[in-house]
Amino acid sequence: MSATGLEVFDKTLQTTNTWLKEIGEDIGPDRQRCYHALRAVLFALRDRLSHDQAAHLASQLPMLVRGIFYDGYRPAGKPELLRSREEFLKKVSMELEQIRPLSADEAVGAVFKVLVRHVTQGELAKVIHTLPEDIRALFPETTANAERRTRT
Numbered sequence: 001m002s003a004t005g006l007e008v009f010d011k012t013l014q015t016t017n018t019w020l021k022e023i024g025e026d027i028g029p030d031r032q033r034c035y036h037a038l039r040a041v042l043f044a045l046r047d048r049l050s051h052d053q054a055a056h057l058a059s060q061l062p063m064l065v066r067g068i069f070y071d072g073y074r075p076a077g078k079p080e081l082l083r084s085r086e087e088f089l090k091k092v093s094m095e096l097e098q099i100r101p102l103s104a105d106e107a108v109g110a111v112f113k114v115l116v117r118h119v120t121q122g123e124l125a126k127v128i129h130t131l132p133e134d135i136r137a138l139f140p141e142t143t144a145n146a147e148r149r150t151r152t
Helices: 007-027 031-048 051-058 063-070 085-096 104-118 121-130 141-151
Strands: none
Touching (some): 007 031, 007 063, 031 085, 031 104, 051 121, 085 104
16 A cells, blocks of 8 residues: 555655664664754765766665755855865764764764665765765775775
């Protein structure tokens, strides 16, 4: 039985719930925290990417997650020149201020794991390649290795 009456909406709800569940495996089952972690990390990543890079990444996201990715997006002044791990984590932290304590490191780690599982290796390698080394290091090691292999 369809929850929404439209298969495309049912599929994006199911996929988004899978993503939130996977994030919850790392940060705990509180769905609200999982949503906020996903949102905060996607915003920081989106704002660090060029318009084209953000669009290519967004095309790989479930429709509902793509909506979260673009929520409140202001393309002027993008990409932001976040050059260090600390700057990137600070941006994530600012989005997490309204929820029960969750470190930016935890949020980034959980969301980046989900991106590794669900975004194609080629697209993710392109995204990672555009990031400064300090921010690249936040991705799981296997992804960083795959990105290095695509450059050589």
